[in-house]
Amino acid sequence: MRSSGHGSAHDPDAFLAVLRPTTRRPAGASSRAATGQPTFPDRGAQQTIPEISRPIYLSGSVRLSDGSIPPVNVVIERVCNGVIRPEAYTDSKGNFNFMVGGQNSAVFADASVASPAIVGPGPQSGINERSLTGCEIRANLPGFLSDSIILGFRGALDDPEIGVIHLQRLANVEGYTFSLTTALAPKEARRAYEKGLDNMKKKKWADAERDLSKSVQLYPKYAVAWYELGRTYQQQKKLDEANHAHLEAIKIDSKFISPYGELATMAAVQQKWDDVDQYTSQMLKLNPYVVPEIYFYSAVANYNLQKLDLAERRAKEAAKADAQHRIPRINHLLGAILADKQDYKGAAESLQIYLKYSPEAKDADAVKQQLAEIEKALAGER
Template structure:
């Protein structure tokens, strides 16, 4: 017997409508963006804020106090350069996103090159093609399927020294932990050279966001692949498809080319052909994460919860640390399959790996699971958390009603067990 029988009949349905909506959003990542970019008022993500310049005066103005901005407040280009390498001493096989993180908010600033070198001008609002990105916040799963985005929160004319307070600079590659450079106290005239940032492989991560087969591709296959990538950047997907098809014909084990072929097919809405290309990519390199993620996203549109569960299980086995969205999808699948303990575990991981609450619905899903298991105080805590994380979500009023019902039911349960009800529960 479901504990939801203690709640109004429409309560569970209202919750699941919201969850299905957000699952649909994740399933459309091949065409849309997510992560730390803005998705409007859905409550799915938050937009990084631009640090505001502190006022030079507070309270009543003293006529003898100068209001001239400090030199720390002037915005100028701040240049950073250096090198990224893996902990085995080699350069990453693909360009890596370079992140400026201020007060916990990540802002992509550019990429390393194919040799691992980077030269960045902070806050220049650079446009970045995510086909070269790994872990780009505008591509929540790091698959490189979004075509172009601007750095969120970028400051057009540069940054000030004061804005660098509380900021750090690092590389971003799923499955790896980057060395971090603290920028607090940095001056505009300081040397831009940061040295080498090492990417340390995380324990228990089996998957990679780059394919080991790329280095074995013959010259002709690489040439066709690069032509296909250039055409995809220009959104000439049909021509890109032809070049990428040529690359995999020359080298059938070219996992990265199969993956990019799938992306070009997806852009042309050839979903069945895209799925076959992603499956070929997986066959060529089973530890290459990107095609697994795309196959999981394609499964979402089917509403086949067992398939979604299996696909997300594979992603999380390869990398259990980098993708809170995959844990969320896995939790929703397990919940619909009535595997409540597994659903709760996955939902808790989704919440844990999303400390900045870019996907507040993880808390809502966890609350739903806990309510179904009869843990009304726990469910109430998560639902209240959702309201605080997504105060402008379109379903905020219905969730408030759900919170009220949970308070009532928690009170009924507490009274039945002989425990004193709280004032809120007595209402």
């Protein structure tokens, strides 16, 4: 969930720590050793002198379709060759200004619902002028469809202004990653809230707790402040207090979806699968355009509740949304579900995808053994 952009993202691998796939081995199956072909460098390849990278700046603004400023900070993304990379946030006036591939892109910490994970390389001091040709700049706010601005060749001395990106509200979306109560916050409450966010970014959790507690005391209906206070409690392992804060947030604004994700995560750690199913289902009802992790978490919950049909459907929805395969665990889970349903062909395909995109995983050898047994069973059926 992202409301301010600060905090830690939900980690699918950490979430799966409480999931132990029970992929059944087909009768009489045995494991086979996996083999691979080594690759060698091309000795005939000529060495080329790399082009000089220079800092390139871009600026612009984001507006809703009616011309108004978005009520929260919006993530600005750069998409090059299908790779998505968050670059900046808009300010309170809806404007943005950033150095492409610069240090600002390392700030993005909470990508659980609102924004995709950072897929590109690490922060850079500059970028090749030709490499931006054909790239897109777009905005990311769940529940809204963004325009894209296509970039051409850009030099370091070109005018950085690229124009206005418009956001169009999607149909059938009731919930958002921001709360409408934010605009009503008094100045003192907002000041305490902003100070709390600053301390969260610095990982000064006790100070952040103090500031955010003051904020909700000054304005008890400050849903987003309750949410951030809950996340601050989570960082300090105060789970009862965190649970209370997130429940307060959704009691104030039931269409503010971010707290549901935190409640689902805490419930999963405690293996309270009914609660995980409840919170993720509510999120998906309010906003079906959330990131793949939420479908994945729902699949984990229903798998553990032995609701295999629903678990399969959620896992497939997660896989469809994760076109870049940045969460290979989705396919691992789907493979386990299909194996339990004795769909060995589908299970094999899913496990192959998992190994393709996560070859160095700690459980890779175990998954290879499962896959070999499934493939042997399939061969026996032919």
